[in-house]
Every structure is written in C-alpha cells, then in structure tokens.
Amino acid sequence: MRRDQILKLPSMPASGPSYPAGPYRFINREFMVITYETDREIIVEQLPEPLEPLDEPLVHYEWIKMPDSSGFGSYTESGMVVPCRFKGEEVNFVVQMYLDDDPPIAAGREIWGFPKKYAHPKLEIVKDTLTGTLEYANQLVAMGTMGYKHESMAGNGARTTAILTKTQVNLKLIPGVDGQPEICQLVSYNLTDIKVKGSWLGPGRLHLVPHVNAPVADFPVRRIVGAHHFVADVTLPYGRTIYDYNVD
Numbered sequence: 001m002r003r004d005q006i007l008k009l010p011s012m013p014a015s016g017p018s019y020p021a022g023p024y025r026f027i028n029r030e031f032m033v034i035t036y037e038t039d040r041e042i043i044v045e046q047l048p049e050p051l052e053p054l055d056e057p058l059v060h061y062e063w064i065k066m067p068d069s070s071g072f073g074s075y076t077e078s079g080m081v082v083p084c085r086f087k088g089e090e091v092n093f094v095v096q097m098y099l100d101d102d103p104p105i106a107a108g109r110e111i112w113g114f115p116k117k118y119a120h121p122k123l124e125i126v127k128d129t130l131t132g133t134l135e136y137a138n139q140l141v142a143m144g145t146m147g148y149k150h151e152s153m154a155g156n157g158a159r160t161t162a163i164l165t166k167t168q169v170n171l172k173l174i175p176g177v178d179g180q181p182e183i184c185q186l187v188s189y190n191l192t193d194i195k196v197k198g199s200w201l202g203p204g205r206l207h208l209v210p211h212v213n214a215p216v217a218d219f220p221v222r223r224i225v226g227a228h229h230f231v232a233d234v235t236l237p238y239g240r241t242i243y244d245y246n247v248d
C-alpha cells in the first residue's frame with residue numbers, strides 16, 4: 001500500500017476498516033430522556049475544568065435507539081449528559097455512554113472522544129410503557145420508564161430541534177505509544193439537518209444500580225424533573241477541538 005492510499009483510509013484496520021468516512025446520517029433516531037436532579041458536589045467533582053456547573057445540578061439520562069445509521073447499522077445506546085457552561089455558552093457534557101455495536105464505539109471514541117463502552121442497552125414499548133434498560137456484564141444498572149405518548153410536546157418541532165442543536169462536549173483522551181495522554185482535549189459537535197418526526201412528554205421514573213464498571217449510579221437520582229420522548233432524523237458531522245490540555 002502506498003502512502004497516499006494509507007492516508008486515505010477512513011479507519012483501522014486497513015483491511016476492512018471499522019467505519020467509513022463521515023458525515024453520518026441517522027434516520028428515525030428515537031430518544032427517551034429522563035431529566036433529574038442529583039447532588040451539586042458530584043457535578044462539581046466530575047466536570048473537567050474549564051467546564052463550569054450550572055446553578056441547578058441536572059443530569060439528562062438518555063436511551064437512544066438508532067435503527068438506520070449510515071456506516072454503523074442498527075444499534076442502541078444509553079448514557080448520561082450534564083448541562084454545564086463553557087466560556088459562557090450552555091453546553092452538554094457527555095459523562096458516560098454504553099452501546100452494543102463495535103463500529104460506532106470505535107468511531108465515537110477515535111473521532112469525537114465519546115466515553116463509550118460496550119454494554120447492552122434496550123429501548124422498547126412494553127404495553128403502555130416506554131421502557132429503557134441497560135445491562136453491563138450481565139447486571140441491570142439502569143431502568144427508565146415513561147408513560148407512552150401521554151402529551152404531545154407544545155411547539156413540538158422547534159423546541160425539540162433546539163434541544164438537539166445544543167453543543168455537546170466530550171473529554172477525548174487517547175494515550176500515545178508511550179502511554180502518555182497524547183490527545184487530551186475537549187471536543188465539541190453539533191448535530192445538523194435535523195428533522196423532528198414526533199415529540200412527547202409524560203411521567204417518568206429512573207432507577208440506577210451501583211456498578212464499578214458502569215458507574216451510572218454515582219450520580220444519584222434525588223428528584224425527577226421530566227421525561228421526553230422524541231424521534232428525529234439527524235446528521236452527525238465532524239467535531240471541533242475547543243480546549244487542549246497539552247497546549248492551553
């Protein structure tokens with residue numbers, strides 16, 4: 001293989017790359033997001049500087065079903081994001097993420113620095129209940145439930161588009177061959193070409209179980225603030241480095 005061919009490879013391995021080049025289009029991405037209040041000191045401890053906490057110690061716990069994702073196929077993801085501030089802008093910091101498909105785990109970590117681990121999340125309609133579960137190493141670590149389509153969200157498309165457009169931030173940490181943090185950055189991205197297909201509110205509950213390797217329960221649930229179910233087509237473009245711990 002020549003140098004110019006090598007430099008055009010989208011990802012490893014060279015024979016049978018794990019994922020093609022982006023951007024990546026997702027059709028009918030279905031979200032269940034349960035927002036809750038946790039302890040302020042935990043948010044302060046877990047946010048990497050220079051991100052700053054907001055006054056309210058909120059966490060969005062998410063399940064996302066992605067049945068039709070270019071380059072990645074069909075998979076489900078579950079995780080948590082913390083609303084916070086970067087240089088005055090309100091952003092969401094992605095704290096933990098668990099999914100069941102290798103290519104988006106590899107791409108997510110290598111390109112945008114998503115904190116992804118392999119696990120078994122599920123989002124399904126069971127009778128009258130939208131039900132999200134997350135199993136890690138054969139143990140249930142999260143269960144979220146929501147009344148199915150109780151109330152159509154007022155201002156539907158525009159409000160949901162605003163939520164989806166918000167800047168997301170990851171801590172990308174990739175060691176070099178010497179084991180040192182060769183890449184240690186805050187990376188941001190914004191979804192584009194958003195087409196909201198439905199958006200509903202309803203009652204929700206969330207149960208998190210302590211697990212050393214999937215520590216979702218390290219952010220204890222103190223009060224449920226709301227639950228939101230929505231379906232949209234979105235494009236995930238490449239990201240931007242907004243802070244470099246080796247340079248700034």
Ligand SMILES: CC(=O)CC(=O)O
Nearest residue numbers: 077104107108114236
């Ligand atoms: C490929 C990605 O990182 C997108 C996702 O799985 O949320």
